[in-house]
Structure formats: structure tokens, C-alpha cells
Amino acid sequence: MAAPIAIHLEFGGGAELLFDGVKEHHVTLPSQSEPWDVKQLLVWIRENLLKERPELFVQGDSVRPGILVLINDADWELMGELEYQLQDQDNIVFISTLHGG
Amino acid sequence: MCQVDEEYNSPLEHKSLPAVSKKCMKCKEGTAVLIIRVGDAFCRSCFKEYFIHKFRAMLGKNRVIFPGEKVLLAVSGGPASSCMLAQVQEGLSRDAPKKLRFMPGIIYIDEGGVCGQNAEEREKAVVQLESIFRMTGFPYHIVPLEQVFTLPESVLEPVYSREQPGSSYKAAVDQHIRTEVTRGHGEPAVEETQDAVGRLSLQASTYKPEHKLALEGLFSSLKTLTAKQDMLQILRHHLILHTARINGYSKVMIGDSCTRLAIKLLTNISLGRGAALAADTAFSDSRYGDVVMVRPMRDYSSKEIGFYNRLFEVQSVFIPGLDTKTADKASIQRLTESFVVKLQADFPSTVSTVYRTSEKLHTACPPQSSTTEAAAKCLLCLCALDTKAGKLQH
Ligand SMILES: [Zn+2]
Numbered sequence: 001m002a003a004p005i006a007i008h009l010e011f012g013g014g015a016e017l018l019f020d021g022v023k024e025h026h027v028t029l030p031s032q033s034e035p036w037d038v039k040q041l042l043v044w045i046r047e048n049l050l051k052e053r054p055e056l057f058v059q060g061d062s063v064r065p066g067i068l069v070l071i072n073d074a075d076w077e078l079m080g081e082l083e084y085q086l087q088d089q090d091n092i093v094f095i096s097t098l099h100g101g
Numbered sequence: 102m103c104q105v106d107e108e109y110n111s112p113l114e115h116k117s118l119p120a121v122s123k124k125c126m127k128c129k130e131g132t133a134v135l136i137i138r139v140g141d142a143f144c145r146s147c148f149k150e151y152f153i154h155k156f157r158a159m160l161g162k163n164r165v166i167f168p169g170e171k172v173l174l175a176v177s178g179g180p181a182s183s184c185m186l187a188q189v190q191e192g193l194s195r196d197a198p199k200k201l202r203f204m205p206g207i208i209y210i211d212e213g214g215v216c217g218q219n220a221e222e223r224e225k226a227v228v229q230l231e232s233i234f235r236m237t238g239f240p241y242h243i244v245p246l247e248q249v250f251t252l253p254e255s256v257l258e259p260v261y262s263r264e265q266p267g268s269s270y271k272a273a274v275d276q277h278i279r280t281e282v283t284r285g286h287g288e289p290a291v292e293e294t295q296d297a298v299g300r301l302s303l304q305a306s307t308y309k310p311e312h313k314l315a316l317e318g319l320f321s322s323l324k325t326l327t328a329k330q331d332m333l334q335i336l337r338h339h340l341i342l343h344t345a346r347i348n349g350y351s352k353v354m355i356g357d358s359c360t361r362l363a364i365k366l367l368t369n370i371s372l373g374r375g376a377a378l379a380a381d382t383a384f385s386d387s388r389y390g391d392v393v394m395v396r397p398m399r400d401y402s403s404k405e406i407g408f409y410n411r412l413f414e415v416q417s418v419f420i421p422g423l424d425t426k427t428a429d430k431a432s433i434q435r436l437t438e439s440f441v442v443k444l445q446a447d448f449p450s451t452v453s454t455v456y457r458t459s460e461k462l463h464t465a466c467p468p469q470s471s472t473t474e475a476a477a478k479c480l481l482c483l484c485a486l487d488t489k490a491g492k493l494q495h
Contacts, residue, residue: 012411012419013180013407013419014419014421014425016419017421017425017426018426052426053426055428056426065439065442065443065445065446066403066438066439066442066446068404068407068408070408070411073134073411073412074132074133074134074135075133075134075135075136075408077135077136078123078133078134078135078136078142093411095407095411097180097360097403097404097406097407098438098442099361099364099422099424099434099435099438100421100422100423100424100425100426100427101419101421101422101425101426
């Protein structure tokens, strides 16, 4: 069993509008048998944090194209994207580059 | 009207995962923080250097901004134009190598009246932007979109100066050097003036209730989001142009990224603006004659800008627009954006391929040579008319 982990999530560029306008979220992901990865985190965000229009944030298994993802201030493309295994105290940032957010 | 001469012989590279190297491809030492283009990983400090250098190289290569010239920066609060403002500040700073030598001012068009914002929300956005603008020390102009109804009709007529455009870059540089010499070091005088002008900046200007109603009437008469977005862009341009003219700015900088330009290019084709593509997406656009629009951010992708702003703490202000929280199919502009951005996610050279096409487009007859045919211009966008609609009616 992997222990619960506490992470910091941040939404910007208008993506925060889908989360009641709240930009920063300190969340604890419950303990589960497998370690948490970004793919599972997106499912968790969709079920627990998203307030409206989920299709404007997640598409398929991944984030909507046009939304940048940074893991501890680095491009998620360098970290394995959806397969990155989350660590306690990680900082994950989602920034929309789409017009109008 | 437009010509394209591009060989499409480089196959689109499909995105490969996962990234092989986590070292910076430039200095080979630093830990990479982002991937730009296909597979190029940069560390934080190399990325900053690359980004700043690119801005100056873009202005240096094109040589359209003269030393001492007044340049109006169109800042919407969004990431690209906020980043453009930061690059100008950086370039003008005392210790910058190849220091920029023009006189910037800022314009923000408050579009809240057509984007469903109430007076309080508009005021809040303006306050946030003003705090950013004040820190730059540049003069700034806050113009509500409603003021478009106070514009003189002459804003829609191109004005041509007697001087031959393009011929005077060297003359302007020489003039600038002479002025600096007579002033001694020059710098303090320039900065004092800028500070003084900064303090005199127009405070949040107001609009009349009847103009608010007129604007609402205009936009509710437009039936589609596509038409509304198109109209908003045209009116914005008229206001920016007019503000530039009455305040003596001869250049306007617009913060379109290459991602935005690729979207604009395809959108404009879909909107039937094919003939105006070159003017709408080129580095410099001289359709208005006396005021030239330039796009110094056109070499950056929206990803590069997003990362730069995040890593180097460039402040931007999110202000909801007409297309906020709308579905992918809500308008042609929105659908094109979604198409380009989705394709880009799988094929990272999508945007640069479209963008390179835009670089090859030329307006067959430059606007300067057609002063006598002023009547053959579109009343709204001032591009050469590509329709025979008027003639057919008679
Ligand atoms: Zn490096």
C-alpha cells in the first residue's frame, strides 16, 4: 500500500474558472495499492475538483491540448507526462494558453 | 494577390515519448526544464538567454523601429502581450546589451462591455493592469471599447506621409546619435521625460451611457460568435490606431505569438479573408499608412511564452473574453484554434509549418503605391478590396 500523498495544484491562464476561480489547491490523495501517476491524478481532479465543463479541461485520458503542464516547474514532457509518478509535496501547474482561457 | 512558394519536403515529425535526454541541449550541463520545437530541451538559464535574444534579433532583423521613435504597445493583459511588455522593459534596461532605443507607451482596450463583464469587474481588471503599467514607468492609455463611437470618420482613411517609407532608418539612427551627443550622455534626459509622461498618463477614461447601449446594440445585432469576435477585433484596431495617431506614435506593437498567427491564418481563410492574409499575419503591416503595426512576438510559440512568464514571473491578468468557457465549435475562430492546438499536440511541427507559410505571403501591390485608389479599400479593415460586389450592382 502506498501512503496518502499531499500535493499542491495550481491552475492559471483562465483554467481556474473551471475550479470556481480558485487558483491554488492543497490536496491529499488517498492511499491506494499502486503509486499515484498523473493519469490517475487527472481522473481524481475531474471527480473531486472540477466544478463545470470537464471537457474544457480533460480530453480522453489527458489534459485538453493547449493547456501546459508543469511538474515542479519543469515541462511534463521531460517527466514522462501521464506516467510520471507523483511524490509527496509535488507541485503541479496547469496553464491554459487558449484564447479566452 | 498572394503568393506562396514553399516546398513541403520535410515530413511532419510525430511526437516521440519519452524524452531521451534531461540535459540542456545548449550548455550540455544544466538540467532541462522544457522542450521547445521537436526534442530541443533547454535549461532555465539557456532558455532565458534564447528568449531574450530572439526578441532583439526579431527587431534587429526587420529594422522597422527607429531609435527615439514612439511605439505603442497593445497589451490585453494576456500572456503574449504581457510578455512583450516585459521584453521591451528588459531591452530598455540600462545594462542590456544592444539596448533598445525607442520610446514605448502602452494601450489597453477595455472590452468588458461586450464580454459580459459588469462595471465592477471591468474596474477590477483595470486596477490590476494599471499596477503593472505603473511599474514600467511608461505612459499608458486605458481606452474603453465604447469610445469607438467617438472616433472621427477619418480614422478609416489611410494617411501617407510624404517621406518615402523604409528609406529613413539610417537617417533616423544618425539623427539619434547627433541628439545623444548634444545632450551629453542623453540617457537621463530621456528617462526624466519618460517619468514625467508616465505621471501624466490618462487615468481610466470613461464612456457615455449612450455609447454603452450603442455597443450592446451593435453586438446583439450580430447573430454568431464568429461575427462578434471578428467585429471586436476590427473595432479594437480602430481604437488602437486612433490613440496612436493622436498621441504621435508611429508604430504599434501587437503581441501575436506564432501559435496565434497560425490560428489566425487558417481562420482568415475560412472567413473569406484570403486576400488580406499577408497584411493580417506579417511582421509589419502598413495598411494604415502613417501608423505601422508590428508583431515582434511572432517567433514564439504560446508554450514558450507560457513557460517564460511562469519561470521569470511575468505578470499577466486573466480577463474573460467573448470565447471564455465556450465549446470548441462555438465559432470559426474557436474551432480553428482547437484544430491547430490538437494537431500540434500530436505533431509538434504543425504551428511552425503553418507559420512558415505565412512568412512567404506577400501583398502583390503594397498599400503605399495605391493612394489614388483609396476608394478600393475595405471600409472596416482597410485592406484592398477583393470583391466586385459594388460593380455588379450597377
Ligand atoms: Zn543550458
